[in-house]
Amino acid sequence: MPVVVLAHQAPSAKERLRDAAAVAFVALLLGIPMLGLTTVDQGGALHVATRWPVLGLFVALCFAGRLLARFGLDRLQLARRVQRPAVGAPARRYRALPSWLGWGCFGIALVLPIVFSDNRYIVDTATTVLIYVMLGWGLNVVVGLAGLLVLGYVAFYAVGAYCYALLATQYGWGFWQALPLAGGLAAGFGLLLGWPTLRLRGDYLAIVTLGFGEIVRIILVNWTDLSNGPNGIASIPRPTFFGLPFKPGDDGTTFASFFGLEFSPLHRIFFLYYLILALAMLTNLFVSRLRKLPIGRAWEAVREDDIACQALGINITNVKLSAFAIGAMLGGCAGVFFAARQGFISPESFTFNESAIILAIVVLGGMGSQLGVVLASLVLVLLPELGRDFAEYRMLLFGAAMILIMIWKPGGILSHREPTLRYRGESGSP
Amino acid sequence: MNPYRLLLHVDRLSMRFGGLMAIDDLSFDVHAGRITAVIGPNGAGKTTFFNCLTGFYRPTAGRVCLHHPQRGVLDLETLESHQVASQAQVVRTFQNVRLFPKMTVLENLIVAQHNRLQQASRFSLAGLIGLPGYRRAEAQAIEVAVDRLKRLNLIERADSVAGDLPYGMQRRIEIARALCVDPILLCLDEPAAGLNPRESAELNELLQSLVRDEGLAILLIEHDMNVVMNVSDHICVLNYGRKIAEGSPAEIRNNPHVIKAYLGEEEEDEDGAMKFPAESVP
Numbered sequence: 001m002p003v004v005v006l007a008h009q010a011p012s013a014k015e016r017l018r019d020a021a022a023v024a025f026v027a028l029l030l031g032i033p034m035l036g037l038t039t040v041d042q043g044g045a046l047h048v049a050t051r052w053p054v055l056g057l058f059v060a061l062c063f064a065g066r067l068l069a070r071f072g073l074d075r076l077q078l079a080r081r082v083q084r085p086a087v088g089a090p091a092r093r094y095r096a097l098p099s100w101l102g103w104g105c106f107g108i109a110l111v112l113p114i115v116f117s118d119n120r121y122i123v124d125t126a127t128t129v130l131i132y133v134m135l136g137w138g139l140n141v142v143v144g145l146a147g148l149l150v151l152g153y154v155a156f157y158a159v160g161a162y163c164y165a166l167l168a169t170q171y172g173w174g175f176w177q178a179l180p181l182a183g184g185l186a187a188g189f190g191l192l193l194g195w196p197t198l199r200l201r202g203d204y205l206a207i208v209t210l211g212f213g214e215i216v217r218i219i220l221v222n223w224t225d226l227s228n229g230p231n232g233i234a235s236i237p238r239p240t241f242f243g244l245p246f247k248p249g250d251d252g253t254t255f256a257s258f259f260g261l262e263f264s265p266l267h268r269i270f271f272l273y274y275l276i277l278a279l280a281m282l283t284n285l286f287v288s289r290l291r292k293l294p295i296g297r298a299w300e301a302v303r304e305d306d307i308a309c310q311a312l313g314i315n316i317t318n319v320k321l322s323a324f325a326i327g328a329m330l331g332g333c334a335g336v337f338f339a340a341r342q343g344f345i346s347p348e349s350f351t352f353n354e355s356a357i358i359l360a361i362v363v364l365g366g367m368g369s370q371l372g373v374v375l376a377s378l379v380l381v382l383l384p385e386l387g388r389d390f391a392e393y394r395m396l397l398f399g400a401a402m403i404l405i406m407i408w409k410p411g412g413i414l415s416h417r418e419p420t421l422r423y424r425g426e427s428g429s430p
Numbered sequence: 431m432n433p434y435r436l437l438l439h440v441d442r443l444s445m446r447f448g449g450l451m452a453i454d455d456l457s458f459d460v461h462a463g464r465i466t467a468v469i470g471p472n473g474a475g476k477t478t479f480f481n482c483l484t485g486f487y488r489p490t491a492g493r494v495c496l497h498h499p500q501r502g503v504l505d506l507e508t509l510e511s512h513q514v515a516s517q518a519q520v521v522r523t524f525q526n527v528r529l530f531p532k533m534t535v536l537e538n539l540i541v542a543q544h545n546r547l548q549q550a551s552r553f554s555l556a557g558l559i560g561l562p563g564y565r566r567a568e569a570q571a572i573e574v575a576v577d578r579l580k581r582l583n584l585i586e587r588a589d590s591v592a593g594d595l596p597y598g599m600q601r602r603i604e605i606a607r608a609l610c611v612d613p614i615l616l617c618l619d620e621p622a623a624g625l626n627p628r629e630s631a632e633l634n635e636l637l638q639s640l641v642r643d644e645g646l647a648i649l650l651i652e653h654d655m656n657v658v659m660n661v662s663d664h665i666c667v668l669n670y671g672r673k674i675a676e677g678s679p680a681e682i683r684n685n686p687h688v689i690k691a692y693l694g695e696e697e698e699d700e701d702g703a704m705k706f707p708a709e710s711v712p
Binding site for chain 2: 286289290293294295297298300301304305307308309310311312313314315316417419420421422423424
């Protein structure tokens with residue numbers, strides 16, 4: 001509908017007006033039901049009332065806004081074309097960026113609770129960000145590296161969380177004992193999902209995995225004997241500091257009494273923060289090492305062209321299943337932490353919405369990019385938090401930000417792919 | 431009589447897609463240390479034959495026996511496509527180049543050595559902690575890859591992203607990558623398509639040197655008659671899934687059936703995507 005404006009010539013005034021008019025027309029169509037009509041309560045019954053002035057104002061604003069935005073964009077494009085530097089020079093600087101950025105992020109994460117030691121809200125939010133970072137890194141194995149579009153990742157998260165919750169409340173298992181078992185169980189579920197979907201690709205795989213995520217959630221809702229249904233599992237034991245619990249009082253040795261500290265609820269918050277930081281960094285180390293091993297390269301090769309892989313003698317069944325299993329295992333481990341941190345879990349926490357956010361983190365970050373996941377989780381978790389002041393417009397803001405990022409960087413925030421090995425780097429001289 | 435050892439024996443192979451007989455009762459032999467070409471007009475069943483050979487299709491009838499020097503006789507039609515490459519060491523390239531476009535050239539060649547490396551990494555465990563055994567295997571794999579790249583004159587591009595390179599170069603990379611799998615039979619699906627005359631002359635030389643120096647057998651599908659007539663030792667001509675002629679380049683050039691299939695009668699004129707170059711038409 002909008003008039004296509006060729007980049008190399010400035011559009012005439014007539015073209016601009018036509019373009020803005022087209023936008024105003026769309027605004028009118030959308031505005032009639034959303035703004036033009038409203039319901040009012042008249043004597044206990046609902047009546048439809050009209051608000052034509054509001055609609056008129058909205059359409060006029062859209063018209064003017066489009067005119068201005070188009071004008072501004074054209075000017076910007078012109079300016080950018082004029083001052084575009086020589087090709088080659090900026091590329092090198094860009095490549096060096098991620099390495100120090102990663103260490104910078106790690107440094108900030110390390111000192112964050114110390115700097116904000118009196119602000120529980122910030123440390124709590126940072127913990128949430130780190131959970132999503134870990135989940136993003138896990139899903140990155142499946143989606144970013146192996147190229148298998150999985151929409152039900154939250155199922156593995158739920159398996160891990162429920163595994164710990166049940167083992168801890170029923171059998172008194174500790175966090176560290178349950179962690180490997182829950183990871184293994186989630187990996188098993190990964191294989192369970194991976195096996196029947198081996199022949200599927202792209203959209204078809206996405207649909208099946210979406211169904212898988214829902215199956216797991218619905219089982220959790222309905223299998224009341226196991227999962228306590230929609231009521232969830234409460235009073236899950238919190239992780240202890242190598243056997244020292246975080247609690248007030250003098251009954252037994254606690255973390256505070258052992259170190260001779262005044263008890264403070266912040267101790268546990270800090271401990272949980274550093275715990276997820278350690279788990280996330282371990283995940284990062286694990287995944288980035290795997291990426292440089294034959295299995296990691298095979299994942300990427302399967303993403304690029306699975307038929308060529310077969311012709312080179314690679315058993316793509318094994319490659320895909322290992323990606324499913326490892327991605328699921330990492331999701332399960334994150335789930336264990338989630339259950340231990342919340343102390344209460346219910347199927348409510350494992351809806352499709354979560355899967356979508358984790359997938360958005362991976363896609364927005366730039367498929368396969370480890371650092372991109374960190375930046376995208378920051379954006380996706382912090383934006384709704386920052387947007388709290390905007391009350392009901394929060395999600396609108398969130399959606400707009402995502403659209404803007406995808407327009408600005410269609411390949412994700414960091415779409416640069418670092419090779420797993422180099423000829424010139426590895427063997428010294430060319 | 432024939433000084434070259436029998437390597438591949440195709441025995442009454444048929445492939446049917448619904449009502450279409452893509453390959454109809456095809457039999458011929460491929461010998462070690464020779465270049466065998468499969469030619470024919472578009473739609474003659476050449477690529478289908480490759481797909482049957484390399485496990486991508488299950489033939490409807492017939493057998494494809496590989497006489498492997500170490501592993502005895504292998505029935506290729508019963509193997510999975512990845513087993514054809516890893517066990518039978520029959521490696522193919524594709525008509526439309528299938529590289530891993532976002533990976534570098536060197537990575538492409540390392541992926542081709544996956545099975546060896548995966549074994550050396552003890553299913554990633556030894557690799558994760560970086561045991562010396564795995565490091566050695568990796569260094570060796572890089573050495574093999576670099577050796578192939580040097581041989582195909584691609585070493586300058588080792589760290590380039592494969593998908594960004596020109597088409598002709600991508601074709602050569604695909605051959606280099608196939609060589610990294612350590613094949614005894616290399617199946618090339620139109621390796622000269624899209625190459626300029628100089629590149630295709632280089633390709634001729636490369637194919638001949640591979641056979642001469644490494645004792646490889648090459649099975650070639652090709653439309654470029656300059657390549658086919660210059661390098662092949664043996665040619666098998668297909669038309670509508672049937673073998674219509676077989677023999678040395680000189681025999682094929684003078685075979686009336688072949689000339690008819692290519693230059694043909696009135697109704698097949700549209701088929702002539704490939705033609706003999708003027709000088710090679712008898």
